[in-house]
Amino acid sequence: MDEAERAALRFAETGRRVEEHLARTGPVRGRASSPDGAVSVVAAPGGAPQEVRVSPAAIAMGPRALADEIVRVAAAASRDAAGRAHRSLERVADPAALRAQAELGFEPGPDTDDFGGPYLRGPR
Template sequence: MDEVERAARRVADTGRRVGEHLARTGPVRGRASSPDGAVTVVAAPGGAPQDVRVSPAALAMGPRALADEIVRVAAAASRDAAARAHRSLERVVDPATLRALTEIGFERGPDDDDFGSTYPLGPR
């Protein structure tokens, strides 16, 4: 078996293990809320928000501030989803694949299940 065939087999085996793992665990989702709970977003790793919840009180922020808040919370939800995906997949993929996940922005993040529940306050 040549090197290309071995690499193709490794890719196929990894794909199979990941597929089986996701079939058992279900899809990976990240979640984040603004510190006051006015905006909550659920996202998949590397994807657009799948659910955006805005409290009635958030409407008092005004359109521009609310839009900015949704973008910030969505980014935090996406980071949370990527970290959850990384932690989940580290059980079934090899170290090289984990490094590749990190390189494309799917960093492991903390083990804390509340990671991403509120985004860190920073400059606005």
């Protein structure tokens, strides 16, 4: 067996382990909220926001400030999701795959989300 075949087998095995891991843990979600809690966002790694919550008090911010805050919080939720994905896959992927993941922007982040809970948790 040559090096390319061994690499293909490692890739396939890693893919199988990742699928099994995600089947056990569920989808990876990132969460973030504004400091005052007026805006909260849930996002998947590299994806658009899946949930945006705006409190009645946030309406007083005005349309432009509220839009800017939603964009800022959504970006933080996306970064959180990327970090969660990276940490989740550390358990099943080989170091080369994790380096590639980091190069794509899926780097580990803090071990807790903006709500103070563990990073691997399903949607609320």
